[in-house]
Amino acid sequence: MLVFKHIMVPVDGSEHANRAVEIASDLAKKDNTQFMLLHVLTRTGSYDVPKELRSYAEIEHIRITEKDLVELAGKEILSNAANRAREHGAIDTSSRLESGDPASRIAAIARENGVDLIVMGRRGLGDLGGLLFGSVSHKVAQAVECCCLTVK
Template sequence: MFEKITVATDGSDHASEAIRIACDLAKKYNSKLHIVHTPQAIGDTLIVGYTAVPVPPTKEEIEKSGREVIGAAESEVREAGITDFTSQLVSGDPAHAIVEEAKAHKSDLIVMGRRGLGSLSGLLVGSTTTKVSQLAPCAVLTVK
């Protein structure tokens, strides 16, 4: 049924559950698994007097954080007994990047965590999960 599965991770508990379910499906259907992560720049804020100054992370910090997330996902997949998998760290808008990775790997299914809208920008723009569901050329399974 599912020959190729793409699983998206952001390092959250929801993503960890998505990885667990993707591994279960991969075992059941003897599927190839592809892990994708799109690191996002979340900076700190420096308070100077009465002024808050945003301090964006460096490119190196973003890449290091991304490698840590993808490495943790790979460990989860190995612990689940899956050996036939690939992983990719990609940049850009997460929804578009996930869909493009799924297309590139000819995935039959995208598995990802579902999260509530936690910010005003999320309300206005829509969540990554919603965007992936709208753009994906294949089935999308969202998990809590």
């Protein structure tokens, strides 16, 4: 029986990626399966930075840079995904926050870590209808040697 030993789920906070986390967690319900979540920070990513935090920073005169806020939003995406993964049975979970071009980073990290399955959404935050695949899922599937599962 083919068993995946190291599953990676790239997440962007979208509903599609949430479903990818759930499906991958189900596949990772084994002690010896590593489960890695990855979020790649991008300059163009649309991040939902909590309003309360902005106001808090203003009131307290704390200098929070745009970079801090973007990082915080990225960490939030990862921690939500990690909770979801555990709820759905993933055991050995880890999370990575990276920055750069999402598709290239996802493919490079998968390769470096001996990932044997990538589970990702077909579309992501930019889902405005039309195309079946987003640019990230499309490029990753083309760039990697390992198995890829794209979920609707």
